[in-house]
Amino acid sequence: MNKLREYRQQAGLSQLQLSYIARVPSTAISSIENNRLAVWPRAAKALSRALKVRRTELFPDNGHIA
Numbered sequence: 001m002n003k004l005r006e007y008r009q010q011a012g013l014s015q016l017q018l019s020y021i022a023r024v025p026s027t028a029i030s031s032i033e034n035n036r037l038a039v040w041p042r043a044a045k046a047l048s049r050a051l052k053v054r055r056t057e058l059f060p061d062n063g064h065i066a
Contacts, residue, residue, distance in 0.1 A: 002059045005033040007051045022050035 008018050008029075015033075019026035024043045031037035032047075039047070039059060048055040 001035065001061055002032065002039065004029070004039075004047065004058060007053055007058055008033075011051055013051075018047070018050060022046040 008015070011018075013021070015026045015029045018024075019029055022029075022043075024046055028037060028043065029047075032039045032043070044055050044059055048058045051058065
């Protein structure tokens with residue numbers, strides 16, 4: 001499980017806005033939030049930077065990072 005949706009909403013961002021900032025497709029963000037897609041390392045880094053949180057906070061289950 002990840003906390004992407006929680007942190008995105010706390011930042012007041014839509015999936016589309018986060019997609020633009022992190023340069024990660026919005027469809028991927030949706031799939032990651034719903035645990036249908038394992039986040040890949042580059043996306044984890046980009047998303048954590050965009051949300052200004054540590055990767056380990058955003059994705060506490062390290063085994064979920066592809």
